[in-house]
Amino acid sequence: MANLNIDSVKTRTFDAIVIGSGISGGWAAKELTGHGLKTLVLERGRDVKHIKDYPTTNKFPWEFEHHGQLPAAVTEANPIASRCYAFGEDSAHFFVKDKEHPYIQDKPFDWIRGYQVGGKSLLWARQTQRWSDFDFEGPARDGFAVDWPIRYKDIAPWYSYVEKFAGIAGNKDGIPELPDGEFLPGYPLNDVEVYFSEHLKKNYKNRHVISARCAHLSKPNQIHIDQGRTQCQNRDLCQRGCPFGGYFSSNASTMPWAEKSGNMTLRPFSVVESIIYDDKLGKATGVRVVDTKTKETIEYYAKIIFVNAAAINTNLVLLNSTSARFPNGFGNDSGVLGKYIAFHNYSAHIGAEYDGLKEWTVDGRSPTGGYIPRFRNVYKQETNFLRGYACGFSAYRYQQHKYDGVGSSLKEGLVKGDLSPWYVGSHMMGETIPKESNHVSLDSKLKDEWGVPLLRINIDYDDNDEKMKKDYIEQLTEMFTSAGFKNIQPSTNHQAPGLDIHEMGGARMGKDPKTSILNEWNQVHACKNVFVTDGACMTSTSCQNPSLTYMAITARAADHAVSELKKGNV
Amino acid sequence: MDRRTVLKNLALVIGGAVLLPSCLHPDGTTYIKLKHIDIDADQEKTIADMCETFIPKTNTPGAKELNLPAFVLKMIDDCYGKKDQEAFLAGMAKFTEMVKTKYNSSFSDLSVKDREAILTGIENSAKPKEGAKATARRPRPQKHLEADPQMAFYWAVKQQTIYAYTTSQYFMTKLVFYDMIPGRYNVHYPVSKLKLA
Numbered sequence: 001m002a003n004l005n006i007d008s009v010k011t012r013t014f015d016a017i018v019i020g021s022g023i024s025g026g027w028a029a030k031e032l033t034g035h036g037l038k039t040l041v042l043e044r045g046r047d048v049k050h051i052k053d054y055p056t057t058n059k060f061p062w063e064f065e066h067h068g069q070l071p072a073a074v075t076e077a078n079p080i081a082s083r084c085y086a087f088g089e090d091s092a093h094f095f096v097k098d099k100e101h102p103y104i105q106d107k108p109f110d111w112i113r114g115y116q117v118g119g120k121s122l123l124w125a126r127q128t129q130r131w132s133d134f135d136f137e138g139p140a141r142d143g144f145a146v147d148w149p150i151r152y153k154d155i156a157p158w159y160s161y162v163e164k165f166a167g168i169a170g171n172k173d174g175i176p177e178l179p180d181g182e183f184l185p186g187y188p189l190n191d192v193e194v195y196f197s198e199h200l201k202k203n204y205k206n207r208h209v210i211s212a213r214c215a216h217l218s219k220p221n222q223i224h225i226d227q228g229r230t231q232c233q234n235r236d237l238c239q240r241g242c243p244f245g246g247y248f249s250s251n252a253s254t255m256p257w258a259e260k261s262g263n264m265t266l267r268p269f270s271v272v273e274s275i276i277y278d279d280k281l282g283k284a285t286g287v288r289v290v291d292t293k294t295k296e297t298i299e300y301y302a303k304i305i306f307v308n309a310a311a312i313n314t315n316l317v318l319l320n321s322t323s324a325r326f327p328n329g330f331g332n333d334s335g336v337l338g339k340y341i342a343f344h345n346y347s348a349h350i351g352a353e354y355d356g357l358k359e360w361t362v363d364g365r366s367p368t369g370g371y372i373p374r375f376r377n378v379y380k381q382e383t384n385f386l387r388g389y390a391c392g393f394s395a396y397r398y399q400q401h402k403y404d405g406v407g408s409s410l411k412e413g414l415v416k417g418d419l420s421p422w423y424v425g426s427h428m429m430g431e432t433i434p435k436e437s438n439h440v441s442l443d444s445k446l447k448d449e450w451g452v453p454l455l456r457i458n459i460d461y462d463d464n465d466e467k468m469k470k471d472y473i474e475q476l477t478e479m480f481t482s483a484g485f486k487n488i489q490p491s492t493n494h495q496a497p498g499l500d501i502h503e504m505g506g507a508r509m510g511k512d513p514k515t516s517i518l519n520e521w522n523q524v525h526a527c528k529n530v531f532v533t534d535g536a537c538m539t540s541t542s543c544q545n546p547s548l549t550y551m552a553i554t555a556r557a558a559d560h561a562v563s564e565l566k567k568g569n570v
Numbered sequence: 571m572d573r574r575t576v577l578k579n580l581a582l583v584i585g586g587a588v589l590l591p592s593c594l595h596p597d598g599t600t601y602i603k604l605k606h607i608d609i610d611a612d613q614e615k616t617i618a619d620m621c622e623t624f625i626p627k628t629n630t631p632g633a634k635e636l637n638l639p640a641f642v643l644k645m646i647d648d649c650y651g652k653k654d655q656e657a658f659l660a661g662m663a664k665f666t667e668m669v670k671t672k673y674n675s676s677f678s679d680l681s682v683k684d685r686e687a688i689l690t691g692i693e694n695s696a697k698p699k700e701g702a703k704a705t706a707r708r709p710r711p712q713k714h715l716e717a718d719p720q721m722a723f724y725w726a727v728k729q730q731t732i733y734a735y736t737t738s739q740y741f742m743t744k745l746v747f748y749d750m751i752p753g754r755y756n757v758h759y760p761v762s763k764l765k766l767a
Contacts, residue, residue: 060742060750067641067737071648190757234752361761364754399766403732406689408628414736415745419761 009301014040014265016561017287017302019272019317022119024534024550025308026250026258027162031558032306033263037565040300041258042270042289044309045115048094048122050228050251054241056090064089083499084112086123091239094122104443106458108496111312111503117268118251119310120501121547123239126215126247128168128548129371129390130159130179134378135542138431142377142386145340145434146510148539149520152179158552158559166248166551167224169232169368170213178210178373178544184218186211191360192395192422193370199483206378207479209393212371215248215548227253234365247367269293271450274321275305275330275530282325283529283570290450304529304561304570308554311535315341315440315506316455318517318532331517331524337507339439341459342541344502345389345430348469348492350476352485354395354422361397361419369394372426374543376471385467389430390543391476397422424485428472431543433464434505459497502546504538522557529570533557604647607655612676613662617642617727619678623685624731631740638734645730654722661723668720692724 015037018028025041032039047053061067068089075082078098087095096113103111114120133152140147156179163182171186189197189211197209216232217224224230229245229252238247245252258264269292276299278285286301307314315338321330329337369392376388397420402413438460442453473490480488497503510516513525518537524530533554535546542549564570609617621633621642633639646658669677669688677685735741742748 058750060739060748061737062739062742066645066649067733069645069649072651073648076651187755188757231753234755235750237750359761361759361764363756363759363764364749364752366755405693406624406686407626410732411625411628411630414732414741417766419764419766 012299013286013301014038015302015565016040016304016306017042017300018306018308019287020044020119020308020310020313020534021117021250021255021266022114022308022310022534023121023124023250023547024554025119025306026121026254027551027554028306028308028531028533028558029258029264030254031555032304032562033258033261035558035562036263037304037562038263038265039258040265040267040302041255042272042287042300043117043119043266043268044271044292045117045268047266047268048116048118048241048251050245050249050256051241051243053251054243055093057237057240057243059090059240080110081112083110083495084501086239088239090237091123094239094241101448102454104446104454104456106456107460109457109459110496110498111457112498112501113310113313117255117266118249121249122241122251124249124501124547125545126238126367127371127545128163128166128170128213128215129373129544130181130213131155131542131544131549132177132179134177134374135540135544138387138542139540142381144386145540146508146512146515149509149511149516154520155549155552155556158556159548162548162551162555164221165223166215166253166548167217167220167229168213168548169211169216169218171211173208173210175208175210175373177206177378181213183213184216184221186213187216187218187366187368189370190362190366190395191357192354192424193393195354195357196393196395196424196479196483197370200372200479203482204375204479207372207375209370209372212368212392214368216367217246227257229253232367234367236365236367238367271452272309272317273297273450273452275307275317276301277321277323277325277330277527279323279325282527284330284527290452292450295450303565304531306554306558306561307530307532307536308534311341311503311506311538312440312455312457314532314534314536316442316452318507318536319440319442320453326526331507331526331530333526334514334516336436336515337517338441339436339506340434340508341438341440341503341505342432342434342538343459343497343504344500344541344543345432345461345465345469346427346500347461347465347495348428348472348490349426350473350480350488350490351423351425352480352488354424354483354485356484357422374431376468376475383467383471385464385471386433387431387464387468388543389428389468389472391426391428391472393424393426395422395424424480426476428469428476429500429543429545430465430468430472431541433462434508434540435462440506457498459503461497502535502541504535504541504546507532507536508539509537510539521560522553523560523570528564531557531561604643606647606652607659609643612678613666614639614643616662616666616677619685620689620727621731621734623682623689624728625735626682630745633731633735636735636738636740638731638738641734641738642727642730645733646726650726654726657719657722658726661719661721661726664720665723689724689728692720693728 016032016039018041021043081095136148139145170183172180200207232246270289273288276286319329372391374388399417401417446454507517509518618639621639625633
């Protein structure tokens, strides 16, 4: 028996453990296995193999039971998931259903989750804009949160590193606040987007419309072909999983790469209950996992642990990892764990018509659109709110059908029809200010099926967000008006935080262990063999879509982890 | 075989067995047993004849030939909430009553001309703000129905008939071309080169 136990411990011991297989976990898995580390990747959901497990990917609309619409029973049972734009009959199987994984909303929070190998990397909007020092220096300059312990120069080579592998389409735009990267050919702006871009260039300082950089293979390089991926086919059906590997996901890219190394052990259906801390050794020795099928508790051991459970769930794992050393949650000497969570403000839109360029249109589909980098408070504070917003901007037209009447005239109206005028649309993507009061915590009594405490979420907008939203509407209205757009219709919604799917923070990086959880290498200040490199590590939110930054931070931290391992420092 | 068909087939090969067409054929070859609403044979016939009046057989197939009525019923049964379904049923009763009073006949027993007159009459009496128009580029049924049950019933049948028709295999392959794998994005494209069906 004794021998058996030793053997059992041996089979449960690895060089590294990665908790989570989403966009950052996949990168941790790829980097660590690539350096020869025997790596256990834990995923709480099921396995999703590239192509094989994309059941809807090649279906025509009429091949769906409801031609794409979700039954009322599904939408009524899932009010949270249903609010996500990508939740449809073709993609519902990649979303967590509301009832399966409850949480407590002390304030409304639409927590959109994908519990499977690949996580939300199957569902993301694939926008990949770099941060700049205008972002990393933000908290220090404007006096909120804490200073980032890194600057652009620290992460720039890692942006390049992940961009080359992931495949990012974009143009070299030469805009300091949105640094250029290692790009595949960018998708072009259409005529009205170009028109608006030129209008801004002529009439405003520092306002640009660029082609939004996106994780699509506009023209694959050898490294992408080596991953088994091919050129994006402009299907615009990404949420189903792409059979071409045309966009970056863990499933298409990093996970198969890690698997190919021969160093990865993937264990789906494994909820991490907590990280095990050894008081004598003064470091983490492994993780405690609950098998979601058998409900069995199993311990796994490793020299280093990467926590990539997705921002909010990483907070949950850390908060639930208590020990004599860390009675208030893992690495939580400062008391800031679970606090200073922020997100992106997507609650304003504006639409209009353009009565020109009528002889031009587009042919085919673009996987991306226009992007207006942040132009407010960039070089200096100039408004009555802190920070600023980026804007999506797209122009489109479509065939207008006639739906009136009955019989052959109706039949004809549904087939024929003139092209509409050009419409333009924009949405705001606002930075929010991390605050202590925006926090998550564990419920003291309620637990889920696997014995893990339920999470209470307490996150809300503030006055800064309201002022910024007002400014977005004012500025865009003015820019649209001066561009000659007509029938300008601003709209605001009251979408709850969370629906932006850009929740960040709770285990922020910082220079001072008294006010932050992680150091400049994403190591827990008080336990250097635990690394947190998903959205939980973010000190501030900037207004760029965060996934690319998670990838770069993860690759950088993994490199550091390997070098520290070699030196015997962790 | 054109390039797109090649690509689609290639994707099918890559995708393997999971991509075989669903055994649940949505357009249905027989009437579907409904789960949430009670419709009797006469009512089913009324709806089928309404569908056929909206999308009649001309030199191209009509609603019945394309099995649209079964899909329309399935959509109303599955994709409408309870409140909308109640309004739908109440509206159908009102509609049946109105036809009976006016023509002393059932809708199905009327001539095509009378059927058209009834439907056009309802449509012209009160249009919803957006008409029967589905939103922008992708046809989607409008789920939130009118307060007046008869209008709720009328627009539900009309909208779902349009949705069923425009997302049917016949429509998307024979009348318009649904481009699943464009493989291109050309900007600055002359409208004159566009093939508007």
